[in-house]
Amino acid sequence: MATGETEEVHKESAHTGGQVDPEELKRGGVVKLQGKDLYSMWVKTNCCNLSSNQLRKLGEIADKYARGLLLFTTRQIPIVPFVRLSDVGKVKEELRKVELELDRCGPRVRNINVCPGEKVCQEAILDPISLAELLDNFFRESILHKIKIGVSGCETDCILSRVLNDISFVATMREQRRGFDTFVGGKLGTSPFVGEKVASCLSETECVNLVQNYFDFLRAEGLKGERSADLIRRLGLGRVKNELTKNLEREIGLKPVTCGTALSARKEGRVTARIRATCGEVTSSQLQEIADLADEFGEGIVHFAVRGSPEIPHVGEEKLERLREELGNVGLETIRGGLDNVQSCFGNYCTESLADPQTLLRRVENRAHEIDLGGLSVTISGSGCPNSCGIPQLSDIGFMGVVRPEVDGSTCNGCGLCVTACRECAISIQDGVARIDYDKCRSCGQCIAICPLTAILESKKGFAILVGGRGGKSTRLGQKVAEFLSEEEAFQIADSCFQLCKKEGCELSKLIDRIGLDRTKELILGEDTSKTRR
Ligand code: SF4
C-alpha cells in the first residue's frame, strides 16, 4: 500500500488519470511555482495568529521539505515555498500534528483578515476577533467565486480591509453605541475598487446575517467569477445594498467559538514588537528565534500583519531592548516608526509574474535607509503583475510589473482565445485578427500567455510606479506616474520620491493632498515625463 504522502498525491491527481491538475491543487492551497517543478503551500492561520509551537513546526517543515524559507503575506498567512509534489502529503501530515491545515482557496471564503484586536490595540472600539471567529466557522461552503472578508477593530483599519475585502466590517461608535460599519466591493487587481458603505453600526448577529444575505444573493443572481465589486458595477450599489441589508435582525442562534490562540487582556506597559521582514521573507532559523522570543517575552503568540511583518504582542516595554538584541543575533530588527515593512507579493516565484519586485524592493529599502527619512511613516510595496497581491496601490510608493501586448497581425488566426482571457474586455476580433483597445488594457499579459500561436508580443515590459496610496478612513488608491520602467529607472524614480518627501517633510500621500497629483508628479519626474506616455 502506498505511504501517506503518495496516497495524498494520488488523491490529488487521481481525477486527471495520474496527471497533476495545477488548478485543482491550487484550490487545496498548493500553488505551482514559476519555471520549477516545485510548489508553495499556503497555511491557514487562526484569526491571523499562530502559536510558537505552530511556528516552530513551520520552520522544521521549511528545513526538511523545502529550502528553509517562509513568506509572510498580505493575506495574513504563511507560505512555505519550494515543496516537491511528492512531499505535499508529508507536509500536510506534519501540519496536522500542530492542528494546522492549508488555507481555503478556490470559490469560497478565504482566511478571514483581522487586526490584532482589543486585547492588543488600545484604539480598538470592539473586539474584531470574536466576529472573525464566528464568520470563519459559519461560512465554509463553496460559492461562485472567492470571497474575502476583513474585520477591523477601529476606523484606522490597519488591515486595509475596505480595499482588500469583498466585505469589510470596521468597528465604530455612534451615539454611545458600538457596532461594525460595513463596506462591500473592495478589491485590487486590474480593476481596483474601494468598498462602498452599505450599513452602519451592526451587531455581530447582523454582520453574520449580512454575509448570509450576500451568499444567498450570489446564488440567486451572481455570475461565475464575479466579485462583489463586479456585482456593484453590474447591478448598481442601491440594489446590492438592499439585498444585503434585508432582515438583518433575524435570530440565527450564534454559538461563540474560539480560534485557540487567545491572548490575555491588554495591560498597561505592554507593547507589540513589530519585526521587519523585507518582502515578508523569513528564514526557518529566524522563525525559530521569533517563536522562542514570543515564548520568552510575550505570550507565545505571533500575529501575521497585512504588510508582512511578524508581530509579537504583549511584550513588556522594559524588555524591548533585550528582545531587540536577541533579534539582532539572527539578522532581524524591530520597526520603530518611519519606514514600514516593505512588502511584496509572491513575485519572483509566481507563475503570473512579469517582473521581479523583490530585488527592486530590497534596493529601494536600502536607499530609504541611506537617505534617512527621519520619522516619516513611509509605506512601500510591490507586485509582480497587475493582480496586485502585494498591494502596490495602497502604499506611498508602489511598484507593479506590467507588459504592453502587441498583436502580430500576420500570425494571428482570429481564434479568439485572447478575447476570452482578457478580463478587461479589451480585445475584439476585427477582420479575422485580434485588436487591442489600449484604453481598456491593464497590461496584465494574460493574452500573451494564452495565445497558442505566439501572435501577441511583448512590445514593452517593466515596472509601473504608483504613488500616494493609503488605507484607513481616508483611503485612496495610488496613482500611476510612470510605467514600463527598467529596474534601474524604477529605482531612480523611487529615489526622487524619497528626496522629495525629505525636502517637503511629509509623505507623498500628504503631499498630494496639499499640492495635487499633477504637481507632485512634476516634482518627482522633473522634466522627464516621457515614461508616462503610452
Ligand atoms: S501580483 Fe501577480 S506576480 Fe504577484 S503573486 Fe499576485 S499573481 Fe503572482
Ligand code: SF4
Ligand atoms: S489567441 Fe492568438 S491567434 Fe487567437 S485571436 Fe488571439 S492573438 Fe489571434
Ligand code: SF4
Ligand atoms: S489586452 Fe491583454 S494585457 Fe491588456 S488587459 Fe487584456 S489580457 Fe491583459
